[in-house]
Each structure stands twice: as C-alpha cells, then as structure tokens.
Amino acid sequence: MKRGLIENPVGKAKSVLFTEDGLKESERLFQKLFAKDS
DSSP: OOTTOOSSOSOOOOOOOOOHHHHHHHHHHHHHHHSOOO
C-alpha cells in the first residue's frame, strides 16, 4: 500500500468538507499545478 492513501475506506461518502482556509489552499494549489500559464 502506498503511504498516505486510504485502501479500504469504511464509508462510501462521495463528498469531502473543507474549512475556508483549506478551500483557499486547494484552489491555490490547483491553479499552480493544473492551470495553464497565460
């Protein structure tokens, strides 16, 4: 098993909750990693 990955999750929930700071950080990282530079 790779470190940091959940192999057998207990629940089957399809949603993830973010704190406001977590959401801002996820958006920043998404832009940095996946958005095309223009």
